[in-house]
Amino acid sequence: MREKHDFPGRQSLTSTYLDFRDWCRQLPKVELHLHLEGAIPIPALWELIQKYGGDSRVPDENALREYFRFRDFPHFLELWIWKNQFLQEYEDFTFFSAGVAESLKAENIQYAEAFFSPGRFKQEGFDTARMLESVRAGLDSVSGVEVALIPDLVRDLGPEYASGVLDEISELRSLGVIGVGLGGSEHTHPPELYTDVYRRARDMGLHATAHAGEAAGAESVWGAINSLEVERIGHGIRAIEDADLMRHLAETGLPIEMCPLSNVATRVVESVAVHPIRKFLDRGLMVTVNSDDPAMFGNSLSQDFMALMTELSFTPAEVRTLILNGIWSSWLDPDQKRALETTFTRSATWLETPVDHR
Numbered sequence: 037m038r039e040k041h042d043f044p045g046r047q048s049l050t051s052t053y054l055d056f057r058d059w060c061r062q063l064p065k066v067e068l069h070l071h072l073e074g075a076i077p078i079p080a081l082w083e084l085i086q087k088y089g090g091d092s093r094v095p096d097e098n099a100l101r102e103y104f105r106f107r108d109f110p111h112f113l114e115l116w117i118w119k120n121q122f123l124q125e126y127e128d129f130t131f132f133s134a135g136v137a138e139s140l141k142a143e144n145i146q147y148a149e150a151f152f153s154p155g156r157f158k159q160e161g162f163d164t165a166r167m168l169e170s171v172r173a174g175l176d177s178v179s180g181v182e183v184a185l186i187p188d189l190v191r192d193l194g195p196e197y198a199s200g201v202l203d204e205i206s207e208l209r210s211l212g213v214i215g216v217g218l219g220g221s222e223h224t225h226p227p228e229l230y231t232d233v234y235r236r237a238r239d240m241g242l243h244a245t246a247h248a249g250e251a252a253g254a255e256s257v258w259g260a261i262n263s264l265e266v267e268r269i270g271h272g273i274r275a276i277e278d279a280d281l282m283r284h285l286a287e288t289g290l291p292i293e294m295c296p297l298s299n300v301a302t303r304v305v306e307s308v309a310v311h312p313i314r315k316f317l318d319r320g321l322m323v324t325v326n327s328d329d330p331a332m333f334g335n336s337l338s339q340d341f342m343a344l345m346t347e348l349s350f351t352p353a354e355v356r357t358l359i360l361n362g363i364w365s366s367w368l369d370p371d372q373k374r375a376l377e378t379t380f381t382r383s384a385t386w387l388e389t390p391v392d393h394r
């Protein structure tokens with residue numbers, strides 16, 4: 037840790053330099069691809085499991101951490117649904133959302149656009165508006181971090197269902213709902229099924245993103261672009277399989293919400309060292325870095341940046357660029373983006389030169 041702070045950009049002779057880990061954690065950041073229910077801190081989820089009588093498969097908190105190791109993407113989706121059974125009352129949504137906001141703050145994530153999936157909760161009789169009000173109350177109980185909401189229309193439940201969720205959220209802009217997302221089983225529910233739903237969402241003035249090119253290939257990314265007319269692509273990693281698509285993404289500057297450690301956790305890639313993120317950057321794509329489901333994957337946004345530095349030799353300047361890409365790819369107003377950029381680039385940590393202390 038530094039012993040003494042000088043003005044930004046200048047190192048005091050008496051200072052010791054931040055190591056990669058501390059620097060990545062202390063950097064101001066934004067997060068554009070985060071699922072609130074995948075970000076419930078383990079202690080908070082453990083408390084909820086106990087509240088509802090426990091589960092013999094996870095006798096303690098450590099077992100719960102271990103339980104979240106995934107064979108593949110379908111296994112991840114299976115445990116996602118398992119976890120949701122421990123959210124049974126509206127106050128649980130407030131409770132876990134406050135926990136998520138605290139964890140964002142601990143990472144110095146100052147602004148996030150986060151997914152929440154009304155999906156199966158709605159099927160169980162929860163009211164979408166009350167769920168989102170409860171989530172908002174939890175998020176707002178923590179100062180210093182602003183979180184906008186992107187309801188996920190959950191592709192597995194079909195377009196008719198997605199349309200119903202859209203009707204409900206159209207009235208909820210005051211709760212910070214700014215757009216729609218589409219997660220779930222991409223390989224069995226292609227984007228084209230949701231063309232009409234996304235057209236309606238855009239007509240309502242909502243922003244649009246969709247998971248594509250994660251569990252399915254480049255054709256899914258093309259579908260999200262051509263049929264859903266998204267403003268960002270969630271993951272997009274398999275765009276690398278299609279040179280024309282890579283060129284198109286570079287030319288249009290369509291932001292990609294990349295999630296490197298998530299891709300390792302769900303075994304979309306073997307390791308960060310073989311992740312194609314650098315190729316995306318080298319070919320001029322608008323790349324952002326995000327944590328996806330940090331509590332379930334055991335990562336954090338700063339660990340994603342740290343992994344890029346240690347396993348793919350990203351420089352501090354490249355990390356700064358990725359963070360600024362996040363600001364400019366967000367759905368904030370231009371003035372808000374400029375203000376956030378000014379705050380970030382004037383922060384003491386921003387221009388420090390971290391060292392590798394491993």
Ligand SMILES: [Zn+2]
Pocket residue numbers: 069071219247270328
């Ligand atoms: Zn995701």
